[in-house]
Amino acid sequence: MIGVRLYHDTLADVDRYRDLFELIVVPEFPVTTDEFFLWSDYSGLSLHRMGDRAGIKTPLEALRRRASVVSPLAKAVNATTHPKVLDVMAGLGRDGFSLAMVGCDLCMVEKALPVWALADDCLHRHQIPNVVLHCKDGWDVLCSENIDAEVVYLDAMYPEGKKALPGKEMQYLRDLAGDDNRTIEDWLEGARQVALDRVVLKRRPREAVIGKPAWQVRTKKVRFDVYRPH
Ligand SMILES: C[S@@+](CC[C@H](N)C(=O)[O-])C[C@H]1O[C@@H](n2cnc3c(N)ncnc32)[C@H](O)[C@@H]1O
Numbered sequence: 099m100i101g102v103r104l105y106h107d108t109l110a111d112v113d114r115y116r117d118l119f120e121l122i123v124v125p126e127f128p129v130t131t132d133e134f135f136l137w138s139d140y141s142g143l144s145l146h147r148m149g150d151r152a153g154i155k156t157p158l159e160a161l162r163r164r165a166s167v168v169s170p171l172a173k174a175v176n177a178t179t180h181p182k183v184l185d186v187m188a189g190l191g192r193d194g195f196s197l198a199m200v201g202c203d204l205c206m207v208e209k210a211l212p213v214w215a216l217a218d219d220c221l222h223r224h225q226i227p228n229v230v231l232h233c234k235d236g237w238d239v240l241c242s243e244n245i246d247a248e249v250v251y252l253d254a255m256y257p258e259g260k261k262a263l264p265g266k267e268m269q270y271l272r273d274l275a276g277d278d279n280r281t282i283e284d285w286l287e288g289a290r291q292v293a294l295d296r297v298v299l300k301r302r303p304r305e306a307v308i309g310k311p312a313w314q315v316r317t318k319k320v321r322f323d324v325y326r327p328h
Contacts, residue, residue, distance in 0.1 A: 102134050102145075102212045102274075110138035114222070115215060127151065134274065136212055143219035145212050145270060154267050156190040156220035164196035174298045174315045174322035175249045177202050181295065184247035186236030186285075187254055189271055191217030193300070194251070198228040205247065207236040210274040237280060240288045250289035253300040254282050283308055290328045297325040 104119035105128040106112045112121055119136065122128075127137060130148065137144050137153065146153035167177050171193055175183055180201040185194040188206035190213065198204045206229060208214040214233040221231055232239070240250070255272050256264060264272065280288075282299075286308055289297040299308070301321045307314075311323035 102136055103130075103132060104136040104138060104143075104215075105130070106138040107140075109140040112138050114218075118211060118215070134212065134270075136215060138219075142223055143216055145216055147270065150266075154190070154216070154270055156192060156195070156216050158220070158224050160192055161195050161199060161220075161224075161226075164192060165199035166196075167200050169196065170315045170317050170320065170322060171298070171300075172197065172200055174324050175202065175251065175296070181248035182246060183249040183251055184239070184245065184293075185251045185253075186240055186289070187252060188217055188231065189213060189253065190267065191220055191231070193253060195220065195226050195229065197251075198226055202228065202249075204229045205239075206231045207234050207239050209233070209235045210271070210276075213271055213274055237285075237288065240285075240292060245292045247293060248295040250293040250297045251300075252282070252285050252289055252297065254278075254285060256302060256305075286325065290325055293327045295327070297327070299323045299325065 103122055104112060104115055105122050105124050133148055135146055137146055144153040144155040175181060177197060177200050182203045183197055185204060185206045188194050188208040194204050194206040208217060211233055218231055221229055255275060286299060301323055303321050307323060312326050313324050315322040
């Protein structure tokens with residue numbers, strides 16, 4: 099996995115990341131040849147690729163837009179019952195945090211340290227309730243004992259080589275996540291072994307349906323396939 103440095107100005111609050119990244123204090127946004135780097139100032143943490151000043155972060159506005167009990171994801175997890183949800187591929191945290199904001203109890207896992215840091219910064223900066231966020235391999239969590247999640251949520255990276263180029267955020271996440279030698283079928287099978295109530299698998303509308311979901315929630319851009327546990 100790529101080692102990433104954290105550049106920050108003197109107004110940034112980066113103490114919580116001191117043991118996780120090499121911290122470099124600079125007077126302003128850095129000019130660097132690092133392939134990827136984190137930047138923090140008074141407004142929080144963002145992740146950049148060389149030459150990309152805008153970078154990516156988890157914006158609160160995007161979370162607020164998604165946080166509704168009638169959103170397609172909330173319907174798929176049955177958010178009105180406030181279930182315990184295990185989100186084993188947390189990414190920037192938008193899906194998981196939006197569920198937490200409508201009262202679900204979230205355990206979230208992200209394996210790429212810089213991506214985890216973006217989600218962690220958002221979580222603490224905005225004091226999102228009902229969330230525990232780990233930087234780990236989600237598969238290890240899925241296979242560990244004492245999982246008591248009603249819902250397991252799977253949002254894997256889309257496979258490479260599709261016609262449409264993925265958005266910038268997905269390109270960042272894909273490059274930072276590295277390879278995963280498990281297939282989406284493996285993840286689904288593993289999740290169905292541990293979920294107490296259901297597994298929710300996020301797919302693009304034209305991606306193949308795996309096995310027989312109990313039901314689906316469809317929108318133009320995304321499909322949630324819902325499976326019952328084994
Ligand atoms: C499509 S993104 C998830 C986006 C997320 N749902 C959101 O709302 O921002 C998939 C994420 O899964 C992470 N990932 C891939 N394999 C993983 C694993 N084995 N354990 C934990 N995270 C993993 C990737 O690093 C990536 O950030």
